[in-house]
Amino acid sequence: MGRKTISSKPDIIFPIIGFIAFLLVVSFMITLIVDIAIDGYERLIDPSFYTSYPSRFPEKAGILSGWVGTTLVMAGAIFWSLLIGIPAGIYLEEYATKRGIRGKIETIIELNINNLAAVPAIIYGLLALGIFVYRFKLGESILTAGLTLSILMLPVIVVNTREAIRRIPRDIREGAYAVGATKWDTIRDHILPYSLGGILTGLIIAxxxxxxxxAPLVTIGALTFIAFLPPSPFTSEFPFFSLEKAWDVLMSPFTVLPIQIFNWVSRPQAAFQINAAAAGFVLLVLTVIMNALAYYLRQRVRRKYIW
Amino acid sequence: MFSFIAYKKLLDKCVLAVFFTAGFITIFITVGIVYVLLSDAIRFFQEVPIERFLTEKEWTPVFATKKFGIxxxxxxxxxxxxxxxxxxxxxxxxxxxxxxxxxxxxxxxxxxxxxxxxxxxxxxxxxxxxxxxxxxxxxxxxxxxxxxxxxxxxxxxxxxxxxxxxxxxxxxxxxxxxxxxxxxxxxxxxxxxxxxxxxxxxxxxxxxxxxxxxxxxxxxxxxxxxxxxxxxxxxxxxxxxxxxxxxxxxxxxxxxxxxxxxxxxxxxxxxxxxxxxxxxxxxxxxxxxxxxxxxxx
The missing domain is CATH 1.10.3720.10 (MetI-like)
Incomplete structure (x- = not known):
């Protein structure tokens, strides 16, 4: 009679099936990356692709206004989301009382942030269209786009800020209070510096x-054909910076890389689809870099602070 | 010395107020979503009765004969x-x-x-x-x-x-x-x-x-x-x-x-x-x- 081992047949077969399923995912991703790299190759190696405006002629069209727009819009989005997200995260971790009316409000804030994280992005576009564009009259501008994307980023930043703060042990706070630091002193000198890595990771992911x-930027009316850049706020005379012109930058119409891709992919001519693939590859490389950076940072933070 | 402590305590209260406001603003996002969607959806339903929205079988809002079945x-x-x-x-x-x-x-x-x-x-x-x-x-x-x-x-x-x-x-x-x-x-x-x-x-x-x-x-x-x-x-x-x-x-x-x-x-x-x-x-x-x-x- 043969000895029956615990690790019987299904336990040999299933890991193989599991691994194949995982390989399927990997090959899906590799196919995606390789496909758009090959499709877009012709334009990717053409330097003028990065320095040209969109054009009726596919071989002359480029992503200059796209990447400039993306940079400006993202700068706004990062600014606004940090401005609200970090204080909100700190409040929920450090100041939450869980009692009385404030406690009730805290519960609502928490539930609300969990829910916001799962609201479809296009709904934020409708919010921005209804509030920023039509009610606040900010127009279809870089400012509106930055505000819209900041709302999308906010839940991720709050959640990551809270997680980073929660990792800091209670002893640190008690130690600071014991030598007479106020709550704000403690947050400024201890909580924030120690949680910075985690907050930064969250920011990059967001x-x-x-x-x-x-989608949300299509909804607020990003243009697809922008053959000019926003005015420069810098001047040749002292003080070398004009607030009025900076406002013009914020209020100028814009396009961003994804919108440009969407426009090109919807056109019937194959030549434009090459442009779409090239711009898509640029965008994909950007997201890969950002995610790799976030992954690296997260690992480093975990090793740096072992409480 | 005393005024320094008072200043510190005041600063702490201000910071708390600022942080609480930031947390509170996140609620306004949801309120804003619901308000915008609801107010404009209500105006839509004033022109298109909700029965048509829920019972018609075609969605052709941009055609000459508009149908609004979702x-x-x-x-x-x-x-x-x-x-x-x-x-x-x-x-x-x-x-x-x-x-x-x-x-x-x-x-x-x-x-x-x-x-x-x-x-x-x-x-x-x-x-x-x-x-x-x-x-x-x-x-x-x-x-x-x-x-x-x-x-x-x-x-x-x-x-x-x-x-x-x-x-x-x-x-x-x-x-x-x-x-x-x-x-x-x-x-x-x-x-x-x-x-x-x-x-x-x-x-x-x-x-x-x-x-x-x-x-x-x-x-x-x-x-x-x-x-x-x-x-x-x-x-x-x-x-x-x-x-x-x-x-x-x-x-x-x-x-x-x-x-x-x-x-x-x-x-x-x-x-x-x-x-x-x-x-x-x-x-x-x-x-x-x-x-x-x-x-x-």
Missing amino acids: ASRAIGET | WPLITGTFLIAAIAVLVSVPLGLVIAIYLSEYASVRVKEIAKPIIEFLEAVPTVVYGYFTLLFVTPILQKIVPGLEAFNSLAPGIVLGFMILPYTASMAEDAMKGVPQRIREASYALGATRLRTAITIVLPAAISGVVAGFILGASRAIGETMVVAIAAGMYPNLTLDPREPIQTMTGYIVQVALGDLPYGSIEYLSIFAVGFALFIIAFIFNSIALWLRSRIREAY
Whole structure:
């Protein structure tokens, strides 16, 4: 009689099936990357692709206004989302009382942030169209786009800020209070510096999602054909910076890389689809870099602070 | 000296006020969403009675004879989400069981970031890939598949939501205490038997929550369907035909010139409101399921 081992047949077969399933995912991703790299190769190696405006002629069209727009919009989105996200995260971790009316409000804030994280992106576009564009009259501008994407990024930043703060042990706070530090002193000198790595990771992850976001910006009316750049706020005379012109930058119409791709992919001519693939590859490389950076940072933070 | 302490205390109060305000502002986002969607949806329903919205079988707001039946958009949305779930759940479950019960730490460390990256890929890139790579290949296999269809976007979305169906399911299964597994092994059960009859049932609320969030993500996804599923509101369950989803309609209208207060403008808010309600229901179920895991152990 043969000895029956615990690790019987299904336990040999299933890991193989599991691994094949995982390989399927990997090959899906590799196919995606290789496909758009090959499709877009012709334009990717053409330097003028990066320095030209969109054009009626596919071989002359480029992504200059796209990447400039993406940079400006993302700068706004990062600014606004940090401005609200970090304080909100700190409040929920450090100041939450869980009692009385404030406690009730805290519960609502928490539930609300969980829910916001799962609201379809296009709904944020409708919010921005209804509020920023039509009610606040900010127009279909870089400012509106930045605000819209910042709302998308906000839940990710709050959640990551909270997680980073939660990792800091109670002893650090008690130690600071014991030598007479106020709550704000403790946060400024201890909590924030120690959680910075985690907050930065969250920021990069949020930004990598926002940079590829198309739907909400289509909704607020991003243009697809922009053959000019926003005015420069810098001047040749003292003080070398004009607030008025900076405002013009914020209020100028814009396009971003994803919108440009969407426009090109919807055109019937194959030549434009080459442009779409090339711009898509650029965008994909950006998100890969950002995600790799976030992954590296997260690992480093984990090793740096072992409490 | 005393004034310094008073100053410090005052500063602390100010900081608290600022931080509390920041937290409070996040509530206004939801209030803003509900207000905008509701107010413009109500104006829409003043012109188009809600019975027509819910009973007509055609959606043709830009035609001369306007019809405002939401059902073609809803069936289109759910058809694609259903295909995505059908692809994603079996695949995700197998990967989740493999990663949580069999894979070594090294495999896991590589696999998790790769799976989670699926969600970071810009959806417009998925759209391109679906329209110009996946559909042409499927056309060789599936007879009668049109250039715009719901099958190809559904399959691609199935991969896109794997971070929910595989990764979140794995997290839930990992959370099941080791001692429960050991007890099962001690009784002579194989790993697979333990995984399916012990670990999976114990983690089921977390696993299902992941599935539901994945489905919700597929329902709200916009660019893949706008690019590859067509712009044709079609009351059909045939995955080979072009359709239009709720999100696809919003994009189509937003791309055009949109006079404020026009019926087309108002209609995207009515559709958006319906979408928001659907997403809200899905998310609430998922959140409720996830809160149950914490109670169990």
